Amino acid sequence: MKTLASVLCLLLASASVAQQAPDAGADAGIPAGVLTKPPALTRQVEATYPPEAAAQQLEGTVVMVIDISETGAVTAVEVSQPAGHGFDEAAMAAVKQFEFEPAEVDNVPAPVRIQYAYQFVFRPAPPPESSDGGVDGGAPEAPVNFSGRALERGTRKPLVGAEVVLPELEQSTVTDSDGRFTFRGVPVGTHAVLVVLGGYDRFRTQEAVSEGLETQATYYVQKRFFSPYETVVRSARERKEVTRTTIQAAEVQRIPGTQGDTLKVVQNLPGVARPAFNGGQLVIRGTSPQESGVFLDGLRIPLLYHFGGLTSVYNSELLEAVDYLPGNFSAYYGDITGGVINIRSREPRTDRVHGTVGVSLIESNAVVEGPITDTLSFAVGGRRSYVDLVLKAVPQSEDGPNLQTAPRYHDAQVKLVWKPAKAHTFTVQALTSRDRLALLFDRPADDDPSVNGNLDVTTGFNQLRLRHQYRDGALTLDTQGLLGNTLVQFVIGERNLRIASTDVYLRPTAEYVFSDAVSVAGGIDVVANFSNVTANIQAPPREGEPPSPLVTEGLVTADGHFTQYFPSLWAEVRWKPVPGLLVVPGVRAESYVFTDQEHRQRTVNPRLAVRYALTETLSLKGGAGVYHGPPIQDEPTVPFGNPNLGAKRSLQYGVGAEWQPVPEWFVSSEVFYNDLTGLIVRSNSTVVRDGEQVPERLKNGGVGRIYGLELLIRRSLTDRLFGWISYTLSRSERRDEPGAAWRLFDNDQTHVLTAIASYKLPRGWEVGARLRFASGNPTTPVLGSRRDDVTDVFIPYFAAVNSQRLPSFNQLDVRVDKTFLFDTWNLDVFLDVMNAYNNAAVEGVAYNYNYSQREFFKGLPILPVIGAKGSF
Template identity: 20%
Template sequence: MKYIKLISVLIAGLICQIKLASGQSDYRYLNIEVKSVLGPIKSAELHFFKLQKTFHARDGKISVNVPSDFYIIGISAPKYKSKEIYVQLLRDTTMQVVLQSIDGSFVIEEVDVAGRNSNKVKTFQSDIETMDASSVERLPSLLGEKDIIRAIQLLPGITANVEGSSEMNVRGGSPDQNLILMDGVPLYNSSHLFGMYSSFNPLIVSGATVYKGAFPSSYGGKLSSVIDVKTRDPRLDKVAGDIDLGITSVKGTLDIPLIDGKSSIMIAGRRTFYDLLSKTFSQGESELVNFYSANLSWKFRPDPKNNFGLNIFAEGDYMGLKEHDWGSRISEVKKSQKAGSLSWTRIISEKMTNSALLWFSNYAADLTEEKRIPNSLSYRYQFQAPIRDIGFKNTLSWQVDTGWNIIGGIEYGYHSFEAGKFHGDEDGENFNHLSYRRLIAHELSTFFSGKWKSGPLQLEAGLRNNFYRTDRETYISLEPRLNGYYGVSEETALKWGYARMTQPVHRLMNSGLGMPLDIFMSSSEFTAPQQAHIFSIGMAKNYYLGRDLYTFSGDAFYKKMNKIISFSDGYDTRSVIYNANGGAFRADNILDALTIGEGKSLGVEIMAEKKTGSLNGWLSYTWSKTDNRYDDLNEGHWFSALQDRRHVLNLFANINITRRWHFSLTYMFLSGQPVNIPAYIFPSMEIGADNGVVISDTHYMYGYEGRNSSRMKDFHKVDINTGIKYTMGNAKGQVNIGLYNALNRRNASFYYLGKTQEDKSPVVKSVSMFPLMPSISFRLQF
């Protein structure tokens, strides 16, 4: 309730600002050239929705004199894919718009300044990857879900934590070292149902930018990556809807204009069917899993210089096992996340822009285990680990001149952690235990960067100063950032970078058996922020082969990490929970179950991409090596980290068979993941009936050669997908049919110690969780 009151006050204040921001309109010239990769498109038409006027280009060029305002312009031409561009017309402007032919692959979304050579690699950056919604739409899906996070996992240097998971390892980092943003708001939980789905509704995602190193100074708080996901703006011109029905979930959106050309809202939702199917077919025992997510987006552009936005996001997960044959047994995990943001972007002048963002988030994980059986032990255990944040960020950008740009800002975050509340009853006796005290933290960061350009050379230097304070400890971290770019030619470029990163919030991940549960905890007087130094260098080259554009790039990186955190041997989140009530492992609090260490990772990434033509896609290869060392693990020696995938190969290919029908394929190879299994097994010695020593046929001893000294089998997977577009009156849609793991390869998800069927002797066995799985989904846009 207090968040709602705060948002209400801010909205009232912004309305006052809006009234002050209104001004007089005047006229500006807009010159647009419409072209393809082959040259000007002579038959192009431009429709200004706000003016309700259509203009015809002459030899691909058009010049109009219209009022200074914000415009949505629809551009179309025979044999070319139509598109919309958004223009804030503040001064006389000249632009180029590139359309893709119907039988081509990627629609080039950027609007370029006239005179730019399309073969230049001016935008190449060695540590940054981008993924747009049109690329994701062509990828094969898992159970009908086309997920942008799973698409990102096909890029070099990035792998899934485990098969089918949206959790990621980036350049040797663990999943807890990734900063996941939705429209600038950090998310503590970015996945659903054991990681099978990400938190992002595919229907509202416009694209994502992934920073793998050399981070801009405006980002901080994590060591390995920043994944900045942007949702699309609501449509301003008309009411529109989008529905997607798959075999496991349904999702939809609705866009409603409020003020023509100025304000609109978008409502979106998503839900799975798993629990409904389980209830239908279960008898006596039921495994229930489901999740939902909801988004509300409001945009308001009162004039060309002001842009306001309100975004609200809520999601929830439920995973449970219920038995009711005799008495009742219940094990369940509930996760919920709520977030909201209020943004204001103000164009102060032609050279200066200010962006302000106010946000809040509330994440909670709740584990419950209950047993109620007559004449037997009865109990209810409940563990909760909530975290609440309120934050503010303001960024000022100043384009001093054509070769000099300055960005500066401030960011504040208030964090409330409750890392372990364990309470319930046992045989009628209530108990209440706190695994770690409630902790309040204040985080204040200032950042500054300058970008200088002269000819083919471009340098960017920045500094982020992070001040993190709890009631008992204060940490101050200086984080320098340096990026360099040199255009060797119009087709070839070099890029290098360095960044120092710190991470004050830790995520303890459950690697044990039973229900999955993660715990977030703050740095304190016992646990300092994690640190990393990241170095990278890369190059890229563009060239045409006939009419097709190809891009080749290569990167090398080295990352040194300090003060990273892991559970000690014998502990995980469950052992922490049950330490107060007769658990197998006892720890007075969470801190006693942790160990501090260091890590290092180095690697090389290579990527080849074909961007145009009816056949398009990319091929990427990554070689990397990641090691960790902890004082309390492996006798203090270095060992291979769980995320050490030595070789990773990804292939994505898409072919547009006709203007309505496309076919795509992905192939993924990952070398075996390190795993800690016995190197040898032998029977134990026991005292027999005559007090003699005998060899046991039921008890065994296990020997290890070192932590993570073994590796799982190599991973191979092929996914295929075909999409067919259709029209239904004024509506349009698409049917997608796919096969996940089309070759039905039994890739190992995890190993365990089992027994042979012959003599019941122990043996290491593997479990494969994702066989060949067909999927189908129906999408309708109106």
């Protein structure tokens, strides 16, 4: 009896990274760790069929995890799904002798970890050969009369390396890179067909072969644990930043409470505080949301979320990953003292046309992408909410505010990628986003003089982005430009504010690798905003100022043009003096120019990051740097603030460690301290401007300190399980003038804990949960009030600023997905339950008209969201 063992290789090249450590060029706007070439099997060794299994005519599949070096050698083999009966030992012995053409990451040979399945298919021994050998060496080769293609059911991905077997005829073949197979000389008649591939259900069918005809077939083979994403675990690469977390789109499509919005997952990472009402603000390490920067492919984006944080303005289907840097980031980023969120968009798919359509209770979205020519590809995405359409059918109160236009938003993205040559990539990307909310108050004017008339809020932006990337050997050039406009319009009664700006960005970046030990990078960063502002509104409250009745505030009027211009230069060196040690000194020079400014401001920002690998799995990290943030929004204008304000300064320090015992598990911890000076505060002084004494309004008089501990334990995406636990212990304090007492920042949260897990079950089911806890936000209690005879309203007086806290927050979100697979498309139906045990969060304090009574006002109760997404 003769048996044959079949070897199947599952190389998942379009993969998501399980805890990838980016290369040194990541922060320079260069895509980090892109798998440009998967490993290819060049030498295959057939395993010995275990005698025990052969005697019982058993078959089996051994799934292994294989480490492949940058030379293509197999360095480690581990069985992840055993088959028993001697199959495991036989498969490991054979695979250890395999040889591969090495994988390439960013076009450079690199070590990778792959999932590999070895299939054992039992076949009866062939009949004995005749005495003359039974071989006619001169017979002509039979024609192809049976061919076909093996594809993954639901996605139509070609199955590479799948074995197609005709068991009764003892014939087999392996599919090519396009999933195709052929047989020659198959006898006329009906024959059993078997398709086997690790990680997939065995596919069995029958095919009829007719005389003189070629039978052609297409087989849709179902994955055991279906996911539209695939997994390659790449070995760790050198990193130059102190703290960085990269979230792949594949990992977060189904995290509970996010409705499949990748960008909302950022709010669950260490150092990020919970925003009020679960809204769209990003509060990183206790600072205000305006102190952190949100970037798309290295260029600023005006808004990250639509109204109230319902969903992000960039379609998650078009994302590759999100990079989160809470502090101590490289010289590539500037003009901010908080953290960095860099959204990395992916290139359109080029194998064929793909489409995705999603619907839920609040919105619908669609994406279409694919190739136009061999070198040109496209992607188009769009989204539109229909909360306004739903609420129109709801009866409205006769004595309350009536909705004229409910929250309504839309966004769209268009991307073209052209690769005329291997070294050149040209990208054109256009973005648009718009939000609108309108309320009509029917209350009589004398009932509540501070709320009367109408409320109308509109925000939006448009951007056109151009990019050219050049990679050739040691030199990498990345040039980006942006032209856009932003609109913010706010009307409440007779008060109004309208800001319409034209935005211009230019960012060329260069990197050169001199050797394995030394590389340099640098570039220019230019930001310009030209705004037209009209306003008749109260001055916005500053950090720490509790709200007061609107009628007691004086109105500020403005009607003019304002310019903000921020040119910068940056450079850094990546130096490896000894194995395991990486030293990255850098510097960034920034300038800030404003309309009506008397003196141009310049700052120098030296930075240093150090990493040292104690072992292959344990690394120490540390860094220090100077960061400046210019005045923002209305602060440097004459009507609202002071054009001669200086930049805020942050001295940031951080030390920590990272432990990665296996590529799937990652543990990171860091202790950080931020020393803040030049914080912008109210001023009651006057200054001389144009020969006249005028109010100073704002000045750089505050100082602050933020310190704490961050911990992340992460299980990266595999076939079935992923999740993480993040914890932040921090304190953020400030002093608004010399000699004043220290007080808490408005966004200080002492404890923030998040635990997330998602698990794939058989038959297309997936379950997940997210548990969150956060300390309550600081609040300033009212001690009493006095009646103002002029306005006939009560004016509160307060205790010490932020001297109390709201009750702590805790919430459980649960999500259940069911995927239905069809031959050429798949449908995901989900139920996402926010606040599953109906514990509405306390979001603030409301008072009656004379401040003699108060009560908490709360956020949303339990909120189930049902939706579906179809993809082809």
